Amino acid sequence: MKQTLITLVEDKPGVLNRIASLFRRRGYNIDSLVVGKSEKPGVSRMTIMTNEEDQRKRGHIYFNLLNLVNVIAVKDVSNLECVTREFILIKIQSGPDQLNEVKAVVNNHGARIVDLGKETVIVEATEREKEIDRLVEDLTKFNITEMTRTGKIAMRKGKTYKVSSEKINAQATDVSWVPENIHTYHN
Amino acid sequence: MSKRILTGAEIIWECIFREGVDVVFGYPGGAILPAYDALNKYRNKIHHVLVRHEQGATHMADGYARASGKVGVAMATSGPGATNMITGMATAMMDSVPIVCITGQVPSPVIGTDAFQEIDIIGASITVTKHNYLVLDINELAETIKEAFHVARTGRPGPVLVDIPKDIQIQSTDFTYPTGKVELPGLIEPQGVDGLQIQKFAEMIAESERAIILAGHGVILSNATQEVLDLANLAQIPIGTTLLGIGGVPASHPLVLGMMGMHGETWVNRAIQESDLLIACGMRFDDRVTGKLKTYSPNSKKIHIEIDPSEINKNISVDLPIHGDLKTILNQILPVVSKKDNHSWINKINGWQKDSQRKDIIDQETEVLMGAHVLRKIWEGTKGDALVITDVGQHQMLEAQYYEHEDPRSLITSGGLGTMGFSLPAGIGASFYEKDREIWIIVGDGGFQMTMAELGTAVQENRNINIAIINNGYLGMVRQWQEMFYEARYMETPILSPDYIKLAAAYGIEAFRVEVLDEVIPTMRKVQKHKGPSLIEFVVEKHDIVYPIVPSGSSLHEMIERPVQSKNGNVNYQKEELKK
Numbered sequence: 001m002k003q004t005l006i007t008l009v010e011d012k013p014g015v016l017n018r019i020a021s022l023f024r025r026r027g028y029n030i031d032s033l034v035v036g037k038s039e040k041p042g043v044s045r046m047t048i049m050t051n052e053e054d055q056r057k058r059g060h061i062y063f064n065l066l067n068l069v070n071v072i073a074v075k076d077v078s079n080l081e082c083v084t085r086e087f088i089l090i091k092i093q094s095g096p097d098q099l100n101e102v103k104a105v106v107n108n109h110g111a112r113i114v115d116l117g118k119e120t121v122i123v124e125a126t127e128r129e130k131e132i133d134r135l136v137e138d139l140t141k142f143n144i145t146e147m148t149r150t151g152k153i154a155m156r157k158g159k160t161y162k163v164s165s166e167k168i169n170a171q172a173t174d175v176s177w178v179p180e181n182i183h184t185y186h187n
Numbered sequence: 188m189s190k191r192i193l194t195g196a197e198i199i200w201e202c203i204f205r206e207g208v209d210v211v212f213g214y215p216g217g218a219i220l221p222a223y224d225a226l227n228k229y230r231n232k233i234h235h236v237l238v239r240h241e242q243g244a245t246h247m248a249d250g251y252a253r254a255s256g257k258v259g260v261a262m263a264t265s266g267p268g269a270t271n272m273i274t275g276m277a278t279a280m281m282d283s284v285p286i287v288c289i290t291g292q293v294p295s296p297v298i299g300t301d302a303f304q305e306i307d308i309i310g311a312s313i314t315v316t317k318h319n320y321l322v323l324d325i326n327e328l329a330e331t332i333k334e335a336f337h338v339a340r341t342g343r344p345g346p347v348l349v350d351i352p353k354d355i356q357i358q359s360t361d362f363t364y365p366t367g368k369v370e371l372p373g374l375i376e377p378q379g380v381d382g383l384q385i386q387k388f389a390e391m392i393a394e395s396e397r398a399i400i401l402a403g404h405g406v407i408l409s410n411a412t413q414e415v416l417d418l419a420n421l422a423q424i425p426i427g428t429t430l431l432g433i434g435g436v437p438a439s440h441p442l443v444l445g446m447m448g449m450h451g452e453t454w455v456n457r458a459i460q461e462s463d464l465l466i467a468c469g470m471r472f473d474d475r476v477t478g479k480l481k482t483y484s485p486n487s488k489k490i491h492i493e494i495d496p497s498e499i500n501k502n503i504s505v506d507l508p509i510h511g512d513l514k515t516i517l518n519q520i521l522p523v524v525s526k527k528d529n530h531s532w533i534n535k536i537n538g539w540q541k542d543s544q545r546k547d548i549i550d551q552e553t554e555v556l557m558g559a560h561v562l563r564k565i566w567e568g569t570k571g572d573a574l575v576i577t578d579v580g581q582h583q584m585l586e587a588q589y590y591e592h593e594d595p596r597s598l599i600t601s602g603g604l605g606t607m608g609f610s611l612p613a614g615i616g617a618s619f620y621e622k623d624r625e626i627w628i629i630v631g632d633g634g635f636q637m638t639m640a641e642l643g644t645a646v647q648e649n650r651n652i653n654i655a656i657i658n659n660g661y662l663g664m665v666r667q668w669q670e671m672f673y674e675a676r677y678m679e680t681p682i683l684s685p686d687y688i689k690l691a692a693a694y695g696i697e698a699f700r701v702e703v704l705d706e707v708i709p710t711m712r713k714v715q716k717h718k719g720p721s722l723i724e725f726v727v728e729k730h731d732i733v734y735p736i737v738p739s740g741s742s743l744h745e746m747i748e749r750p751v752q753s754k755n756g757n758v759n760y761q762k763e764e765l766k767k
Contacts, residue, residue, distance in 0.1 A: 010372075017313070021313050021314060060500075069318040072372040073372075
């Protein structure tokens with residue numbers, strides 16, 4: 001199973017560079033990295049996926065991320081219950097004769113057609129990663145000319161971490177977001 | 188809280204001064220000129236040392252920091268000034284040394300245009316700094332410098348770079364020094380120990396029969412000498428040290444065994460291999476310490492106390508990880524550790540020690556001067572009480588073996604990065620803290636020629652330092668590897684030296700050449716009387732090899748021990764020893 005890390009970082013220039021640089025120099029492989037705003041101004045939220053299987057190496061990634069000064073918190077949610085989603089846009093070259101066939105596949109996957117051109121169709125879908133994979137697989141029989149996927153984002157079910165409106169530091173006192181107990185990784 | 192209008196340049200000095208720094212090592216240039224101009228107002232508060240190369244500035248700040256435990260400060264201009272600092276920052280990064288490097292940057296409007304002497308030092312230094320900052324708003328300058336010092340010295344220390352564009356230095360603002368604690372959500376708080384861990388720790392010690400403490404740099408950084416000794420005394424556990432752990436525990440203590448690892452003592456490595464419990468205190472299982480990982484101390488349980496959580500379980504899987512400050516943790520643990528008697532284990536190690544010492548070169552007479560003899564004599568001649576700064580190579584390992592250190596911060600050496608050329612500038616830097624202490628800079632002929640331009644700095648600042656060049660006409664450690672592992676093809680290791688006596692004379696430095704053992708101490712006495720820089724060139728055996736050695740990729744127990752020395756000083760190296 002892939003490793004999924006939810007990471008809160010300060011929204012400052014160069015932070016993405018620091019994270020990318022860490023992964024490069026330590027030889028970790030990023031499977032996907034999604035970054036965007038979080039609920040708190042000044043704090044960005046990343047969902048980082050790695051294809052590291054070894055538990056000890058997963059720990060290295062976790063603690064090295066945590067060591068970065070601009071990283072506020074890291075949560076490894078690989079083994080926790082999460083809502084995960086990925087978004088895709090996919091362009092298919094298809095004449096009117098194929099349209100019904102495309103529509104059938106799209107409907108079958110709960111995807112939508114968002115642009116209907118003379119010769120092209122753009123399909124969008126928001127689904128779990130594996131569902132997106134299946135959609136793409138079923139659409140490959142048509143002529144796919146463009147595709148863009150966002151990579152996975154994740155949110156843990158239930159437990160919420162708090163980010164104080166006063167200072168971002170406050171959330172470090174919430175146990176669900178303090179550096180994960182060292183024993184989780186180290187034992 | 189006083190409010191006044193200051194320029195960015197003045198804020199730099201004001202903040203450095205308020206951090207308690209009274210010496211800055213640097214080199215002026217275009218983009219840092221406003222800061223240097225403002226130094227005029229701070230001359231009575233801060234002493235600036237003009238270096239000869241910016242790498243020297245970083246090593247000086249490093250040496251100052253290692254000697255004092257305070258943050259060292261280096262300053263340089265943009266572009267080449269900044270890139271010259273990279274090696275020094277990397278050295279400090281690998282050895283956890285708190286330094287703050289301040290660089291000028293081209294004016295912010297032209298950043299990104301390849302302006303004259305522009306380099307993206309933030310991008311270039313990400314991997315060699317703990318953190319770095321580009322200041323683009325003068326109102327954030329004071330806060331940023333304060334934060335930089337905080338990051339440098341908090342947790343596991345390290346280098347921090349602050350890049351300040353020229354226009355920010357020129358602008359003015361209402362200066363308010365940020366008071367109160369620096370709040371950085373991204374800095375990890377050490378976790379400390381819980382009751383369960385303490386209990387497990389005590390149990391593991393009670394169950395062990397062949398425990399050994401591995402004392403690293405963290406003992407010194409955490410000021411935990413007493414706590415480590417208390418633990419050792421209480422449960423009668425012998426202590427091995429890493430290279431950077433030397434001095435963290437007194438060498439004369441009966442339980443202190445000496446250095447471990449590639450050139451560590453045989454009895455220490457043997458003890459580690461046969462141990463049933465390793466207690467690692469502030470060290471990181473570097474490859475020079477462990478040898479082949481798969482066979483490292485195969486039958487021991489491992490406790491690792493370490494302030495950087497990313498170091499725990501990095502190279503070695505441990506049974507009891509404890510994240511936090513060593514001193515704090517040992518103080519919590521000590522009350523529950525029960526007394527123990529470890530006679531048979533300690534006797535066993537002592538037996539190995541006697542066996543190995545019979546072969547030791549310092550007890551043998553040789554016709555030529557040997558590096559080991561010189562180092563031992565320097566130890567004698569300084570009563571083991573000097574501050575020693577070494578460079579990198581054979582002399583460094585001989586120092587670690589033959590100079591016995593009693594106090595923390597009495598040995599400064601580039602361990603992790605192995606930076607040749609480190610010693611002279613680091614020694615100059617350390618001399619600004621240890622003003623009354625005898626200082627010896629031990630350096631090879633290779634390393635000395637890398638940064639010998641700093642002789643100029645030593646003379647200009649009239650530093651009271653003694654430089655001992657161990658000259659064997661080779662890049663000795665590389666030559667040793669060529670002899671042992673590359674079938675004696677000495678590619679590019681013979682190195683020419685200038686006449687060091689004349690070189691010293693050109694700088695007005697008192698200098699002597701020593702070629703026989705009997706002259707070592709008398710010559711030392713001459714330079715010891717002299718105030719100001721002095722230099723002794725020791726001309727030593729060219730083909731010396733540092734033993735013991737664990738060949739790269741071998742296990743600790745596969746070390747090659749000291750062979751018996753022949754009369755002319757040449758070693759009889761026997762391949763069979765490899766098989767052991």
